[in-house]
Amino acid sequence: MENKNFGLTEASFAEMINDLKANDTRFFLQVFLKQFEETILYVKRECGASHEDAYDATMDTLLEFRLRFVNGKLRYGNLRFLFTKMTTQMYLRNKKNNQPLTNDITGIPEREEERSDAAVPEGFSRAWNSLGKNCKELLTQHYYGKMKLIEIAKITSKNPTAVRKQKERCVKKLKDLMVEII
Amino acid sequence: MDIDKNLQRFIDDKTSDEEADALLEVWITKTKDAELRTEASSILQKDYGLGRNPKKGGKLKYLRPLLVAASLALLFSMFFINRDDFSATELAAQYVDTESLTHPGNSKGVTELDTNRTRAIVAFNNTDFNLAIVHFNQIKTTSEEDKYYLGLAYMKSGQIQQAIDTFEEVGERNDVRFRQEINWFLALSHLLNGNTPKATESIKNIQNGDWKYDDAQKLLHHINK
Numbered sequence: 001m002e003n004k005n006f007g008l009t010e011a012s013f014a015e016m017i018n019d020l021k022a023n024d025t026r027f028f029l030q031v032f033l034k035q036f037e038e039t040i041l042y043v044k045r046e047c048g049a050s051h052e053d054a055y056d057a058t059m060d061t062l063l064e065f066r067l068r069f070v071n072g073k074l075r076y077g078n079l080r081f082l083f084t085k086m087t088t089q090m091y092l093r094n095k096k097n098n099q100p101l102t103n104d105i106t107g108i109p110e111r112e113e114e115r116s117d118a119a120v121p122e123g124f125s126r127a128w129n130s131l132g133k134n135c136k137e138l139l140t141q142h143y144y145g146k147m148k149l150i151e152i153a154k155i156t157s158k159n160p161t162a163v164r165k166q167k168e169r170c171v172k173k174l175k176d177l178m179v180e181i182i
Numbered sequence: 183m184d185i186d187k188n189l190q191r192f193i194d195d196k197t198s199d200e201e202a203d204a205l206l207e208v209w210i211t212k213t214k215d216a217e218l219r220t221e222a223s224s225i226l227q228k229d230y231g232l233g234r235n236p237k238k239g240g241k242l243k244y245l246r247p248l249l250v251a252a253s254l255a256l257l258f259s260m261f262f263i264n265r266d267d268f269s270a271t272e273l274a275a276q277y278v279d280t281e282s283l284t285h286p287g288n289s290k291g292v293t294e295l296d297t298n299r300t301r302a303i304v305a306f307n308n309t310d311f312n313l314a315i316v317h318f319n320q321i322k323t324t325s326e327e328d329k330y331y332l333g334l335a336y337m338k339s340g341q342i343q344q345a346i347d348t349f350e351e352v353g354e355r356n357d358v359r360f361r362q363e364i365n366w367f368l369a370l371s372h373l374l375n376g377n378t379p380k381a382t383e384s385i386k387n388i389q390n391g392d393w394k395y396d397d398a399q400k401l402l403h404h405i406n407k
Contacts (some may be wrong), residue, residue: 121186
């Protein structure tokens with residue numbers, strides 16, 4: 001079973017998800033980057049993809065996997081198979097540009113809702129760079145790690161109201177910084 | 183700065199919390215994804231020798247760039263250091279060929295995240311200048327630094343007129359960060375383009391103490407010979 005899951009036991013899998021939610025990607029990268037070259041070779045062999053296209057598709061899948069992990073949409077099971085299959089679908093999707101991933105016999109669910117292709121506004125990036133470390137950490141855990149505020153409260157040993165207030169202050173600070181910048 | 187309509191919506195007090203949350207989620211996700219992509223690319227290159235460009239060679243793959251650079255440097259020394267019977271254009275071509283260029287990566291001043299920038303940097307550092315040009319040109323909002331490296335990529339790939347146009351565009355913006363480099367590379371590009379007066383003009387902009395001042399004087403000597 002562990003072989004089908006990049007050597008992860010069920011317990012270490014759960015640990016990796018917790019790390020990802022808290023925005024610690026080290027374990028995730030350690031596990032998945034070992035698989036990277038093998039996956040590139042698979043996509044090149046199965047789809048006749050160029051190295052660059054296979055590399056991009058594998059990288060896109062890596063990011064998609066992270067998102068699905070933190071959203072609780074991928075479970076311990078046969079991650080190796082899912083990763084290679086999803087990469088081939090990602091390659092086809094990239095080739096056909098915007099064609100959604102389809103459900104097929106591999107049971108791969110549909111791609112996460114398509115996010116806007118628009119670039120991140122410069123005003124946001126500049127404000128984000130100026131935001132304090134604590135605010136960045138909290139907002140990253142909540143929006144990128146998909147942690148509920150109550151979960152953040154638990155791991156930071158704070159009460160939920162304090163975390164909610166802190167989040168509101170951070171969002172306001174971000175808005176104020178944007179207003180200053182523009 | 184042109185105000186992005188989503189940004190306007192985000193800071194507007196009338197916007198609902200749900201809508202502001204959704205915007206923030208997209209922006210933070212894109213920002214963090216771009217960071218993760220860069221980090222993963224860097225680890226793949228460093229720990230696995232795996233880049234976006236196909237590997238070439240086997241055991242010599244890490245040594246090959248050094249061997250090529252050393253050979254070129256040796257050839258350069260043998261043919262040019264003790265000779266005086268070559269033209270300024272030949273010397274300029276040698277400078278361009280032997281100049282080892284590396285992009286330092288996204289700098290702190292770069293605020294616009296774009297995967298094309300990451301891809302352009304990776305291609306540039308893998309000396310795949312044609313691919314770097316493609317990606318630099320796909321960056322949605324280009325910085326001075328992007329333009330400067332695009333100019334270098336044009337120059338290294340032999341598209342000299344495009345290199346000149348790009349360097350001049352950066353030069354016109356009077357960004358002090360690139361002034362010295364632009365003077366030098368414009369001088370080389372003009373020489374390669376056969377425009378000696380413009381090359382001389384660029385060389386004369388290189389002040390004593392500037393980067394490449396001594397090499398610029400050598401070029402000037404050959405131009406005036």
